[in-house]
Amino acid sequence: MKKLVIVVLVALVSATTFAQNKNAKASIEVDGVCMMCKKRIEKASLNTKGVKSAIWNVETHELKLIFDERKASLEIIEKAVAAVGHDTKTLRATNEAYATVHPCCKYREEAVREEHKD
DSSP states (O other), rough: HHHHHHHHHHHHHHHHHHSSSSEEEEEEBBBBOHHHHHHHHHHHHTTTTTEEEEEETTTTTTTEEEEEEETHHHHHHHHHHHHHOBBBSOOOHHHHHHHTTTTEEEEEEHHHHTTTTT
């Protein structure tokens, strides 16, 4: 019986390991308005263990990611982005984190968004 349990556990662990993708692709929506935001968002993402590529589009607010699912998850990446002051569709940055962004990057303010529309 012990051998059967051990074999089943090893099989489950192996299946889980193989199910995780080393080059998972995903995209998330991240608020921002300018190239300084782009640099901050991409840097926060890339500094997350397991993230291999992070490209944020200023116009669409889409952050395209390639990451190792064994080391990172979208939730972890979103937390890293929120920690530097940027909201995602599912996670809002704290007021303290948002306060650290440059005044030209205050994307929550209508006047700032209007200034960056051109």
